[in-house]
Amino acid sequence: MRGSDTSENLLVRKMExxxxxxxxxxxxxxxxxxxxxxxxxxxxxxxxxxDPPGVIRVLMKGWACRYKLLGDGRxxxxxxxxxxxxxxxxxxxxxxxxxxxxxxxxxxxxxxSHIEFERLTIGHPRxxxxxxxxxxxxxxxxxxWTVNLGQRSALERLAHLLCELHVRLKVMGLVEGNTxxxxxxxxxxxxxxxxxxxxxxxxxxxxxxxxLIRLNGNQLQILDFDGLCQIAMFDANYLHLDREEAIPEAKxxxx
Amino acid sequence: MRGSDTSENLLVRKMExxxxxxxxxxxxxxxxxxxxxxxxxxxxxxxxxxDPPGVIRVLMKGWACRYKLLGDGRxxxxxxxxxxxxxxxxxxxxxxxxxxxxxxxxxxxxxxSHIEFERLTIGHPRxxxxxxxxxxxxxxxxxxWTVNLGQRSALERLAHLLCELHVRLKVMGLVEGNTxxxxxxxxxxxxxxxxxxxxxxxxxxxxxxxxLIRLNGNQLQILDFDGLCQIAMFDANYLHLDREEAIPEAKxxxx
DNA sequence: TATGACCAGTAACATAGGTTATTCTGCTCT
DNA sequence: AGAGCAGAATAACCTATGTTACTGGTCATA
Numbered sequence: 001m002r003g004s005d006t007s008e009n010l011l012v013r014k015m016e017x018x019x020x021x022x023x024x025x026x027x028x029x030x031x032x033x034x035x036x037x038x039x040x041x042x043x044x045x046x047x048x049x050x051d052p053p054g055v056i057r058v059l060m061k062g063w064a065c066r067y068k069l070l071g072d073g074r075x076x077x078x079x080x081x082x083x084x085x086x087x088x089x090x091x092x093x094x095x096x097x098x099x100x101x102x103x104x105x106x107x108x109x110x111x112x113s114h115i116e117f118e119r120l121t122i123g124h125p126r127x128x129x130x131x132x133x134x135x136x137x138x139x140x141x142x143x144x145w146t147v148n149l150g151q152r153s154a155l156e157r158l159a160h161l162l163c164e165l166h167v168r169l170k171v172m173g174l175v176e177g178n179t180x181x182x183x184x185x186x187x188x189x190x191x192x193x194x195x196x197x198x199x200x201x202x203x204x205x206x207x208x209x210x211x212l213i214r215l216n217g218n219q220l221q222i223l224d225f226d227g228l229c230q231i232a233m234f235d236a237n238y239l240h241l242d243r244e245e246a247i248p249e250a251k252x253x254x255x
Numbered sequence: 256m257r258g259s260d261t262s263e264n265l266l267v268r269k270m271e272x273x274x275x276x277x278x279x280x281x282x283x284x285x286x287x288x289x290x291x292x293x294x295x296x297x298x299x300x301x302x303x304x305x306d307p308p309g310v311i312r313v314l315m316k317g318w319a320c321r322y323k324l325l326g327d328g329r330x331x332x333x334x335x336x337x338x339x340x341x342x343x344x345x346x347x348x349x350x351x352x353x354x355x356x357x358x359x360x361x362x363x364x365x366x367x368s369h370i371e372f373e374r375l376t377i378g379h380p381r382x383x384x385x386x387x388x389x390x391x392x393x394x395x396x397x398x399x400w401t402v403n404l405g406q407r408s409a410l411e412r413l414a415h416l417l418c419e420l421h422v423r424l425k426v427m428g429l430v431e432g433n434t435x436x437x438x439x440x441x442x443x444x445x446x447x448x449x450x451x452x453x454x455x456x457x458x459x460x461x462x463x464x465x466x467l468i469r470l471n472g473n474q475l476q477i478l479d480f481d482g483l484c485q486i487a488m489f490d491a492n493y494l495h496l497d498r499e500e501a502i503p504e505a506k507x508x509x510x
Numbered sequence: 511t512a513t514g515a516c517c518a519g520t521a522a523c524a525t526a527g528g529t530t531a532t533t534c535t536g537c538t539c540t
Numbered sequence: 541a542g543a544g545c546a547g548a549a550t551a552a553c554c555t556a557t558g559t560t561a562c563t564g565g566t567c568a569t570a
Binding site for chain 1: 321323325326327329330331333334345346348349350351353354384387388390391394395397398399400401402404405406407446447448449488492493495497
């Protein structure tokens with residue numbers, strides 16, 4: 001329904017998913033959303049390890065990821081950024097970035113200086129609260145990824161990641177029916193899940209053959225969300241969607 | 256030297272490791288440090304998943320951990336809290352805890368209500384900044400654990416964890432020579448590193464036989480920190496110790 | 511002084527996932 | 541239309557780590 005409307009202000013939608021915002025708040029968010037757009041091609045770095053933290057960025061379109069490289073070339077993807085996600089909020093306290101961020105698909109973002117950020121939050125306490133919430137949910141996601149990598153098997157890990165991404169995209173209105181964009185290669189999945197691309201391929205095949213998902217090219221279709229949740233032992237609590245104004249569709253899918 | 260002085264205010268030491276604090280700041284921190292002490296026995300839960308976030312806690316003595324249980328009993332330890340660490344700062348924005356916290360050894364902590372916290376930070380901007388820093392470093396540690404679990408082998412993981420704990424304890428003055436308390440069983444190490452206790456035992460043996468560590472009972476001695484760093488590909492950047500007033504000993508050990 | 515927990519160590523065996531290599535497909539760039 | 545390239549699928553084989561089982565040590569409690 002709203003999912004394909006690329007002009008929708010996802011920043012408003014994100015804030016609304018946390019708190020009730022006023023018309024005045026929305027005007028402020030629209031001003032940010034309509035600021036200068038920056039574009040980055042797939043595989044392009046947005047932030048590099050060692051850089052001084054500069055601005056706060058809001059992802060308008062496309063997917064990005066945080067990642068870290070080890071000395072011998074191994075790479076771990078640490079988190080995904082989806083449209084509407086905010087990154088490097090508060091990071092300006094630190095001197096240097098300890099990781100890099102790169103585009104996974106064609107990306108557009110707007111950026112916000114420290115000053116603009118302060119001006120926004122001082123005038124709009126509800127927005128400040130929503131930004132807090134967003135920050136804490138991101139921390140909770142990072143903890144859940146720790147659990148995922150530490151305890152779950154390859155199949156469970158993969159299923160868990162798909163569940164999480166599906167719910168996060170749904171909250172932002174980016175799932176049509178049960179289908180969403182999925183601009184991620186198997187190599188990237190492998191670097192996310194601590195597996196090899198070969199094994200990701202095997203396990204995707206298994207999910208397909210068990211009629212849980214369909215995945216062609218960039219389109220992911222979730223055929224049996226409950227089944228996936230069960231394999232993954234997915235419990236959406238950590239996404240903290242249980243606020244008063246919770247989005248109903250997002251809750252209905254998984255007990 | 257100072258390490259065994261249990262009356263030292265570690266909260267001051269922690270803040271000093273981030274920013275230059277005034278005498279007035281120290282007085283405020285002393286008041287907190289001398290508040291009511293809570294004690295918890297080993298294996299005792301301090302916070303349970305599902306609880307409403309209550310107070311902010313500062314660990315005075317002993318070690319604790321965050322953990323999460325899966326439905327079938329698997330457990331992942333998500334982070335360690337060492338003396339002087341602060342937990343659940345800001346958590347009050349959320350409705351429910353998404354994980355539990357438990358004592359690993361006999362623990363003492365002081366707690367701070369939301370109101371007391373606001374009073375402290377409004378009057379002491381340097382402290383607020385240091386608390387920010389602490390929060391961001393904790394997030395960086397969580398990211399590094401993601402890398403650890405996703406990319407490193409069992410031996411590397413174990414070595415990395417020991418390096419991190421050693422540096423963190425050293426910053427707090429809790430390493431005497433090259434020896435520190437280590438009140439962690441092999442089962443707990445296993446649940447931290449995503450391994451089994453049997454395999455932790457094997458890899459500890461390997462570290463011992465390579466003359467990198469000595470570990471008897473609760474005492475851990477790091478015999479060759481550089482060697483450990485090398486195995487682990489440990490790079491302390493993510494701990495963000497490179498502030499102006501950096502603690503010299505903590506930097507010297509690992510390039 | 512026995513008894514029972516809990517922890518650490520170790521050995522024999524099992525398996526999930528890694529490694530290497532090959533093929534096929536669909537793109538993009540001439 | 542053909543060349544070149546990235547991604548995906550799959551097969552054969554390998555190994556790091558898990559599993560199960562037994563031993564002995566230490567400590568608290570009866």
